[in-house]
Amino acid sequence: MSASKDQYFIPEPSHWPIVAMLSILTILMGFALAVNGVGAGTLLIIVGFALLAYMFFGWFGDVVGENLTGKYNNQVDNSFRQGMFWFIASEVFFFGSFFGSLYYIRNIAVEWLGGTGYLAPTHEFITSQFVSQWPTAGPGNLGGNFALVDTWGVPAINTAILLTSGLTLTWAHWGLKNNNNRQLVRGLILTVALGVIFVAMQAQEYGHAYGQLNLTLESGVYGSTFYILTGFHGFHVIVGALMLAAVLGRSMKGHFTEENHFAFEAAAWYWHFVDVVWLGLFVLVYWM
Structure with a gap:
């Protein structure tokens, strides 16, 4: 039965939030154990991601079924839009905290340890041998000497890939708006393919950085911030x-029509947000 203009759909109690909580907890515990060399960590990561995939498939399957049976109206659609807006807003603050940390480390902490800034007098007593420069492995040259990833190699190529994926996604959106399902499908195929290529290129970059440049998570503060920002x-x-x-x-x-396609819009919003974050990473992590 279709929802009327004044009705608001209220779903039945669901077990999916509990599954989501357990999957995320398992993944985080697995990563914590794996980073500290505990063998069970890898298994927990696999189990956690399997639970996460099960949750996404089941929960979103329920939502799709409710939508296709006409249980949603404009009020529900507005709630979905607000929820996606605030989810992306939380992601802005998530990445903003890491960008803020990078700024603090690079422009305040490193300068102070090198003998400048308002705490400069403590330099000769604490880190007298430290030279203020970026990138740095910090006092003690943690992890040994390392080289930087070539800005105009894989990072520049990946920038072009993500910018192109934004164009193909917009082309798909035009197809949806014009009731051209073939253009919609082709645009999405191109966008997903470009995303897969981006991830494959980044994996190749990580392998080169670890194996040839000695740039690892143990390469002081630069290595940790580099992998945290680019990895997330x-x-x-x-x-x-x-x-x-x-x-x-x-x-x-x-499933989608010109009037009913918020699932597409939500995914497109998220993808364009990911594009913008990468531009910030390319400039602040690779270029500057």
Whole structure:
């Protein structure tokens, strides 16, 4: 039965939030154990991601079914839009905290340890041998000497890939707006493919950095900030590509119309956000 203008759909109690909590907890525990060399960590990561995939498939499947049976109206659609807006807003603060940390380390902490700034007098007593420069492995040259990733190699190529994916996604959106499902599907296929290529290129970059440049998580503060920022962004690219792949599957089944396609818009908002974050990473991490 379709929802009327004044009715608001209230779903039945669900077990999916509990599954989501358990999957995230398992993944985080697995990463913590793996980073500290505990063998069970890898197994927990695999189990956690399997639970996460199960949760996404089941929960979003329920939502898709409710939508296709006409249980949603404009009020529900507005709630979905507000929820996605605040989710992306939380992601802005998430990445903002890491960008803020990078700024503090690079422009305040390193300068202070090198003998400048308002705490400069303590330099000769604490870190008298430290030279203020960026990038740095910090006092003691943790992890040994390392080289930087070539800005105009894989990072520049990946920048072009993500910018192109934004164009292909916009092209797909035009197809949706014009009731051209073939253009919608083709645009989504191109976008997902570009996302997969981006992740593959970044994996190749990590392998080169670890094996040839000695740039690792143990390379002092630069190594840790480099992998935290680029690694979390890579994870978001994977999530965005999975979202777009799900939208692609629904597009192939003809689920979307010009009037009813918020799932596409939500995934597109997220993907464009990921594009913008990468531009900031490229400038502040690779270029400057």
